[in-house]
Amino acid sequence: MKKYILFDHDGVLVDTEFWYFRAGERALAEIGVALDKDRYLRDMAQGLGTWTQARAAGVDDATISKQRAARDAYYQEYLRTEAIEIEGVVEALAELSQHVRMAIVTTAKRADFEIIHEKRRIKQFMDFVLVRDDYKLAKPHPEPYLTGLERFGAAKGETLVVEDSSRGLSSAVAAGIDCAVVYNEFTKAQDFSQASHRINTLTELLDII
Template sequence: MKHYILFDHDGVLVDTEPWYFEAGARALADVGFTLDRDQYLRDMAHGNPTWTQARAAGVDEDTIDRVRDARNAYYQHFLRTEDIEIDGVVDALARLSQHVRMAVVTTSKRADFELIHATRDILRFMDFALVREDYTHAKPHPEPYLTGLRRFGADAGEVLVVEDSARGLGSAVAAGIDCAVVHHPFTQAQDLSRATHRIADLAELADLVVE
């Protein structure tokens, strides 16, 4: 039985991934570049940034710096104004919290993470949250989840990771931790074959973990 769960954040606890793409696409459109969604998803699966396509097309770094600032502003606007809830998350976490200890391991920047959770109940179920500033190497590197293991003082066999993307799955696998992948339409075309479990939603995770 697993005693700890490390949750990815975007696409697992809140539905932010489409808005992060939209923010980057809009910012790049402002400088005349069209961000291809399918290639973006392929880049994301390997941990490559939003700007990979633009750089390959010859967009210079000064322009990318300006676009990055615009993307961040668009994204925070979306976080304030769009519906990013995932149905059933809080109920599932409430049930799980009676049986396991939980934490968040995310590539979200602290400012975005704090904005998302300023008015939500998700973090009350978590022992801690690791954001992008809390480790050096981002997913698919194993460091984020290895850092989570150390924070819990847990062995890998006691822990389950919950992810929705190939990048996050790769991080969990590299850290030697079993991973349940929850369905999300934004990442469903990615190679998720290394997952220990495939689940439709977090309610199904509760059924899986709680014996």
Template structure:
């Protein structure tokens, strides 16, 4: 069926933020719990949809809350000072907007999302944005993408999800929505076998959609 709606993941698809969330989490775990969070362990935690604080074994909930608050401070510092832009995103979205209705479905907190997108212009192309506060359960549960379908009044068959992580792909799969994975160096070792398509750059998306090969 021809696609009419596009649901974009945010981090790693529209902006390059995932590495900074990892660095902020790694920094806080080391500072508060003397835990050296390895990249592979972090990836496993994220894919399962857990918080990084599961790595702080034996820590109290109060200690985790304090560490989480500091992690958020570090993350926002990175968001404000690091270059998180992905090349040609505005051009790609501008072309797609001529043909599709689009939205962002992210597990980011609204406060972080607002920092990321301040004066960036990306949300101008979107009909709506869903952050982690806007649905019951985060990815890899299907709730975020099912909420996106609901707001568009769209069927699963006429919608496509754009992701870069295994967690996001699982969420789309569980919602029974076709998913295109766009390559990201940060998540390249994850398993994307169940993706409908895999592309190297976001600019290739129009070609995939125009081929209309989704069954």
């Protein structure tokens, strides 16, 4: 029986994965670089991202820095204006909170996370939140989830990670924690063969814990 759940954030609790890609795509288009989605997803699985393709196209560091700032601004614009709710998340968390303690372990920047949760009811169910600023090495390194375990004072065997990406799954596996992968349209083609569980909605976690 699981006593703790460590949730990834983007693509699991809010539907933001596409909009992060779209912001990067928009920023690169301004300098004449087309961001290939399939390569982007392969790069993300390795802990890389948008700027790998920019560098491969010969874009210099100064321009990348400028367009990174543009990407971040576009992303925050989308977070404020686009529909990023995932139906049933709040209800599932309310039910789960009666059985387990929960936290969020995300690669999101603190500023972006705070924008997302200005008017949402997700954080109320969490003991704590770890954002990218709270650890040194990002997913797929195990440090984020090991930090979450330490914060809870939890054993690996009594904890479940919930992810939507192969990068996050690799982080959980490297940390030695069972991982349930929830369906996300944006990442559905990634390799989830190491997942302990595959689910379509968070409600199914009630049958796992």
